[in-house]
Amino acid sequence: MSRSPEGPGGATSPGLATDLILGIVIVLFSLLLLFWIIPAQVNDAGAFGLPPSLAPRALAWLMAALGAMLIVGNLRHNGEVDPLAGKLSWQDVGHLALCILSVAFMLIVMRLAGDAIGRPYSGFWIAAPLGLIAFTLIHTRAPLWAYAFNALAAPAVIYAGFWWGLELPLP
Amino acid sequence: MDMIFAAMLDALSLTTFLSVVLGVMIGIVIGAVPGLNAPMAIAVAIPLTFTMTPLAAIGMLVGVMKGGGFGGAIGAILLNTPGEPHSAATTLDGYPLAKGGKPRRALQTALYSSVAGDSCSDLVLILLAPTLAVFALRAGPVELAAILVISLTLIASLSGRSLAKGIFAAALGAFLATVGVDPETAAPRFTFGQVELFDGLPLAAVAIGVLAVPEIILRLQEGRRYSADASRGLANSEGDDRLTFGEFLTLRRTVFRGAGIGTAIGALPGLGTTLAAFLSYAATKRFSAAPEKLGTGATEGIAATESANSAVSGANLIPLLTLGIPGNLTAALLVGAFLIHGVTPGPLIFQRDTSLVYGLFAAMIMANVMVLIIGSLGLRVFALIVKVPPFVIYPIVLLLCVVGIYVSQGGFFAVWVMLAFAVLGFFMLKLEISIVCFIIGLVLGPMIELSIRQSVILLSRNPAAILDHPFALILFAASPFVAWLLIRDRNRLSDG
Amino acid sequence: MKHSKILALAAATMAFAVPAWADFPEKPINLVVGFRAGGGSDTAARILAAEMEEALGQKIIVENRGGAGGAVTTEYVRAQEPDGYSIGFAVATTFSFTPLTGSVAYTPDDVTFIATTHGYRTVMAAPLDAPFDDWAGMLDAAKERGWINYASIIPLDRAIMQYVGKKEDIAVNIVPTRGGAGARQAVLGGHVDLAFSGSNALPMMEDGALKVVVALNPEGIEEHPGIPTLDALGYGVSAVEAAVFFGPDDMDAETVAKLESVLAQAVQSDRFKDFVNNKFRGFETFKTGTETAEGIASDAKAYRDLLDFISE
Numbered sequence: 016m017s018r019s020p021e022g023p024g025g026a027t028s029p030g031l032a033t034d035l036i037l038g039i040v041i042v043l044f045s046l047l048l049l050f051w052i053i054p055a056q057v058n059d060a061g062a063f064g065l066p067p068s069l070a071p072r073a074l075a076w077l078m079a080a081l082g083a084m085l086i087v088g089n090l091r092h093n094g095e096v097d098p099l100a101g102k103l104s105w106q107d108v109g110h111l112a113l114c115i116l117s118v119a120f121m122l123i124v125m126r127l128a129g130d131a132i133g134r135p136y137s138g139f140w141i142a143a144p145l146g147l148i149a150f151t152l153i154h155t156r157a158p159l160w161a162y163a164f165n166a167l168a169a170p171a172v173i174y175a176g177f178w179w180g181l182e183l184p185l186p
Numbered sequence: 187m188d189m190i191f192a193a194m195l196d197a198l199s200l201t202t203f204l205s206v207v208l209g210v211m212i213g214i215v216i217g218a219v220p221g222l223n224a225p226m227a228i229a230v231a232i233p234l235t236f237t238m239t240p241l242a243a244i245g246m247l248v249g250v251m252k253g254g255g256f257g258g259a260i261g262a263i264l265l266n267t268p269g270e271p272h273s274a275a276t277t278l279d280g281y282p283l284a285k286g287g288k289p290r291r292a293l294q295t296a297l298y299s300s301v302a303g304d305s306c307s308d309l310v311l312i313l314l315a316p317t318l319a320v321f322a323l324r325a326g327p328v329e330l331a332a333i334l335v336i337s338l339t340l341i342a343s344l345s346g347r348s349l350a351k352g353i354f355a356a357a358l359g360a361f362l363a364t365v366g367v368d369p370e371t372a373a374p375r376f377t378f379g380q381v382e383l384f385d386g387l388p389l390a391a392v393a394i395g396v397l398a399v400p401e402i403i404l405r406l407q408e409g410r411r412y413s414a415d416a417s418r419g420l421a422n423s424e425g426d427d428r429l430t431f432g433e434f435l436t437l438r439r440t441v442f443r444g445a446g447i448g449t450a451i452g453a454l455p456g457l458g459t460t461l462a463a464f465l466s467y468a469a470t471k472r473f474s475a476a477p478e479k480l481g482t483g484a485t486e487g488i489a490a491t492e493s494a495n496s497a498v499s500g501a502n503l504i505p506l507l508t509l510g511i512p513g514n515l516t517a518a519l520l521v522g523a524f525l526i527h528g529v530t531p532g533p534l535i536f537q538r539d540t541s542l543v544y545g546l547f548a549a550m551i552m553a554n555v556m557v558l559i560i561g562s563l564g565l566r567v568f569a570l571i572v573k574v575p576p577f578v579i580y581p582i583v584l585l586l587c588v589v590g591i592y593v594s595q596g597g598f599f600a601v602w603v604m605l606a607f608a609v610l611g612f613f614m615l616k617l618e619i620s621i622v623c624f625i626i627g628l629v630l631g632p633m634i635e636l637s638i639r640q641s642v643i644l645l646s647r648n649p650a651a652i653l654d655h656p657f658a659l660i661l662f663a664a665s666p667f668v669a670w671l672l673i674r675d676r677n678r679l680s681d682g
Numbered sequence: 683m684k685h686s687k688i689l690a691l692a693a694a695t696m697a698f699a700v701p702a703w704a705d706f707p708e709k710p711i712n713l714v715v716g717f718r719a720g721g722g723s724d725t726a727a728r729i730l731a732a733e734m735e736e737a738l739g740q741k742i743i744v745e746n747r748g749g750a751g752g753a754v755t756t757e758y759v760r761a762q763e764p765d766g767y768s769i770g771f772a773v774a775t776t777f778s779f780t781p782l783t784g785s786v787a788y789t790p791d792d793v794t795f796i797a798t799t800h801g802y803r804t805v806m807a808a809p810l811d812a813p814f815d816d817w818a819g820m821l822d823a824a825k826e827r828g829w830i831n832y833a834s835i836i837p838l839d840r841a842i843m844q845y846v847g848k849k850e851d852i853a854v855n856i857v858p859t860r861g862g863a864g865a866r867q868a869v870l871g872g873h874v875d876l877a878f879s880g881s882n883a884l885p886m887m888e889d890g891a892l893k894v895v896v897a898l899n900p901e902g903i904e905e906h907p908g909i910p911t912l913d914a915l916g917y918g919v920s921a922v923e924a925a926v927f928f929g930p931d932d933m934d935a936e937t938v939a940k941l942e943s944v945l946a947q948a949v950q951s952d953r954f955k956d957f958v959n960n961k962f963r964g965f966e967t968f969k970t971g972t973e974t975a976e977g978i979a980s981d982a983k984a985y986r987d988l989l990d991f992i993s994e
Contacts (some may be wrong), residue, residue, distance in 0.1 A: 323867070
């Protein structure tokens with residue numbers, strides 16, 4: 016499970032400031048909004064004051080302008096050290112994906128099991144211990160008792176509090 | 187006057203007292219759970235009050251409201267899990283302070299400021315409610331738009347190291363807040379056919395997703411990086427972390443400023459708690475002797491936001507009781523519950539339901555005292571959370587976020603929203619894009635849009651009527667000047 | 683009081699008269715409420731759920747799935763098994779009006795209606811300092827100035843006001859507001875001339891804070907006979923709003939009948955009656971599932987005509 020700690024610089028492309036890449040992404044995102052998503056998802060018919068698409072359009076233009084500012088600003092200061100260098104590495108992204116996927120997996124199991132059994136908290140009792148074990152594994156270096164505690168005691172406390180105490184149903 | 191005291195004394199029965207205590211405890215606990223918040227606490231408590239006497243029921247709900255306010259601060263400070271968008275302001279200094287080994291100090295500051303702010307606004311409510319309510323009504327869409335625009339300008343000073351990135355974050359938040367059914371044409375915007383998105387993105391799910399989950403993900407990653415730290419708690423150092431009363435007194439100006447801002451905003455319906463919290467924080471940063479410390483765990487920052495937050499909740503009852511206009515979600519639930527128990531809002535409420543209204547005031551004062559007492563006792567227990575090993579606390583908090591959002595925001599959809607925003611929040615954190623500005627944009631954006639669109643419609647047939655709104659015109663005119671001042675002072679304010 | 687007990691008794695006897703229903707329910711029933719927890723609609727649903735629990739001897743698990751005026755719950759419930767263990771609570775316009783707007787995928791035919799339990803009353807209110815006291819005065823004032831500012835809350839009230847504007851040839855300046863609070867604020871502060879409101883405008887009127895000029899529900903306001911209904915004023919339109927219990931399509935007729943009879947009994951409870959009449963200030967009405975479906979079909983037709991007239 017354990018990987019070597021990343022070195023300074025990480026996987027950010029050398030030479031290009033992170034903010035420059037960010038600026039490009041922002042500009043592309045804004046253009047995508049302006050020329051595709053806003054026209055497709057907002058219908059101005061029936062407006063009698065300002066059209067519903069005005070605020071989204073104005074904000075998208077604003078974002079595009081700010082992205083452009085970031086690009087220009089970072090082109091000029093190319094000689095300086097990138098203040099964000101090493102902040103975001105591929106390893107970080109991998110870790111993020113691992114965390115998000117394990118939560119997503121827990122949710123899917125919870126939904127499927129909940130639907131199949133149809134009693135409150137049945138999905139929760141199957142998925143939550145699995146999820147907690149996965150989260151603890153992601154952290155690594157946890158003693159065995161922590162796995163047991165997380166997988167059993169924590170769901171039990173949540174079950175008692177949410178269902179007996181508050182009568183809030185979970186799948 | 188005699189009647190008022192009689193009614194208030196009436197309220198001091200054992201039943202009322204016990205229900206207030208129970209309410210405060212329910213509020214603190216539910217408010218502190220990640221993913222749950224004060225409105226959720228009220229919603230859970232309402233069915234419990236069905237069988238109670240009206241006074242006991244009102245006392246309990248007021249207790250839940252006030253306890254929930256402080257409970258929200260506990261989650262925000264210890265775990266970086268704000269239950270409502272306004273608690274995001276408390277995380278700014280509260281979480282760094284708690285992480286830096288002084289959880290009790292952070293919680294105490296929050297508790298004392300919260301109770302102080304609440305008491306100030308309750309006092310205003312009890313003394314001035316009817317007058318203030320009538321005055322506040324004069325603020326229409328045009329005035330609200332003006333207040334919001336100038337507030338946003340003031341808050342822009344919180345944008346962090348890069349002004350462009352801060353404004354980008356706010357614009358992105360405001361953009362995402364346009365998701366949902368358009369209030370004017372009733373046609374959906376950016377819903378991609380999802381009925382769940384018709385009422386907009388679930389705010390608590392977004393706030394938890396963008397703020398709390400990325401933090402949890404980072405902490406889980408630390409487990410691999412620093413082996414020595416893994417067995418230690420969240421806090422790095424121990425030692426004396428108590429806040430003495432004398433130290434709290436040094437924060438009095440911040441607290442009073444927060445209480446003033448909170449009371450004013452709470453009395454004006456339609457502005458809301460988030461605005462008050464961030465305005466108070468921005469003002470404190472502006473006037474602080476050490477503005478560079480804010481954001482790194484300064485008690486001043488916690489005092490500013492918590493006093494303003496809590497002041498809103500008391501002052502909110504002004505438009506609520508006399509006009510039936512709730513100022514935020516908590517108040518909206520409260521007005522429904524009041525109706526069930528025979529307190530019908532209206533300008534004559536003080537004559538019609540004298541005993542209930544003054545009983546309510548007595549309950550509010552009682553609840554403030556109880557929050558202080560129960561909160562102080564609970565502090566010791568809550569502060570222990572930071573001593574729990576990270577491999578236990580973070581997996582459980584992550585599960586709690588999922589479960590809390592599921593039950594409070596309506597199902598799996600909200601949890602998926604939370605997860606998507608966790609990805610966004612993670613990148614924003616890494617790329618130093620202000621998450622706070624994002625949340626401000628998300629909350630204030632739609633308010634500004636709606637009030638401007640309402641103003642345009644109201645003035646469309648008679649544009650000259652804008653001259654009937656001198657207050658709004660002055661504020662609009664002052665905005666560019668304020669912006670210039672803030673940009674000029676940026677270097678002093680934003681070095682963090 | 684006595685009368686209601688006899689009714690309740692009658693309903694209870696009816697419930698036991700047919701033995702074929704005996705098996706349902708064998709496990710807890712999920713009641714999905716289409717509104718957020720803590721509001722007036724949710725409270726009514728929870729009171730009824732408590733009564734149902736007693737009558738059925740099974741737990742009713744109340745879950746809130748608020749959003750889009752009940753549409754979120756409708757979409758959720760119609761995807762569940764039609765076994766009677768997943769039922770929903772929404773309002774009549776969730777089925778009669780929302781599908782007409784073209785933004786949802788369901789129609790009233792995609793669900794099984796179980797019962798209508800109580801009615802909502804809606805009005806139009808004017809500020810205290812408005813230069814008119816009644817509907818005719820409002821029309822005169824609007825014609826004289828050329829336009830009227832109207833604070834709207836939901837698409838239906840907007841459509842009705844646009845219809846009135848077109849009929850009377852007055853320009854209606856529609857000010858959109860978010861939720862009841864915004865409209866209330868606009869009318870109390872005198873920022874608009876007229877605003878849509880729920881029954882919570884009635885106590886405000888009784889306190890002398892605003893004027894109520896017309897009722898939108900066809901039944902009118904019983905305790906204030908001076909308030910005319912739009913229907914009575916000759917417009918032939920109204921906003922019919924009521925609380926509706928429903929389930930997924932193709933529910934078993936016996937299960938529906940059982941739930942229907944339990945609800946018929948539940949609405950007779952003193953606690954529920956007190957809530958509807960004195961707290962919620964709606965009105966008592968009970969419709970069976972079939973009656974509900976018929977009512978919604980005819981409402982939908984009326985709204986369709988209304989929308990066609992506006993867009994002509």
